[in-house]
Amino acid sequence: MQSQKYLQLTLAIIKPHIVKSPFVLQKIRNLIIDNNFKIVRSRRSIITQADAEKFYGEHKEKFFYNRLLTFMCSGPSDIHILADYDAIAKWRQLMGPTKTYEAQYIAPDTIRGMFGLSDTRNATHGSDSVESAKREISILFKDFDLQKWYENEEKYYSLGQLQFDPKAFVHIIDKNFVDINNKITK
Numbered sequence: 001m002q003s004q005k006y007l008q009l010t011l012a013i014i015k016p017h018i019v020k021s022p023f024v025l026q027k028i029r030n031l032i033i034d035n036n037f038k039i040v041r042s043r044r045s046i047i048t049q050a051d052a053e054k055f056y057g058e059h060k061e062k063f064f065y066n067r068l069l070t071f072m073c074s075g076p077s078d079i080h081i082l083a084d085y086d087a088i089a090k091w092r093q094l095m096g097p098t099k100t101y102e103a104q105y106i107a108p109d110t111i112r113g114m115f116g117l118s119d120t121r122n123a124t125h126g127s128d129s130v131e132s133a134k135r136e137i138s139i140l141f142k143d144f145d146l147q148k149w150y151e152n153e154e155k156y157y158s159l160g161q162l163q164f165d166p167k168a169f170v171h172i173i174d175k176n177f178v179d180i181n182n183k184i185t186k
Helices: 022-033 049-055 067-073 088-093 102-105 111-115 130-140 147-153 153-157 175-185
Strands: 008-014 038-044 077-082 124-125 162-165 172-174
Touching: 008 022, 008 111, 008 130, 022 077, 038 172, 049 067, 049 130, 077 088, 077 102, 077 162, 088 111, 088 124, 102 111, 147 153, 153 172
Parallel strands: none
Antiparallel strands: 008 077, 008 124, 038 077, 162 172
16 A cells, blocks of 8 residues: 655745846746646735844844845745655745855756846745745744644645635635535545
């Protein structure tokens, strides 16, 4: 008997300087969709100082910490929970190396290679592990219950029983499938 493979979640942030550029923002959104990510949650907001401090706490003693916090709180970011079978590695590969100059030379077709300006303004953020994804999602999506999502929603995302709302930039469970599944299980 084969065990079921579940979707993996990752946090993706499109940083403030990209959100200010609608053309570039749309290019990155297209890359997300073209790479078959499912967008589980999506919001645009200015990250608060308190959330930024919690989010980037591991960098507190580093020289770039204050610059990073100031930048990340400087304007709206698009913040997404993405799902796929290997979402963390796949999103990180699509983003490219963290250091923009490196991305421009060794991975010019990645998001950071195309749209990064500096190491701080490198266009995007992505979780680097399952543990950091859980932690980061809990900071920026306080009302998102990871366990409940896996229990109640993951199967619909896994089976592709979704509709895409391009305006909200999020996949929504197709209620027709929910109704059919509820009738079958009764």
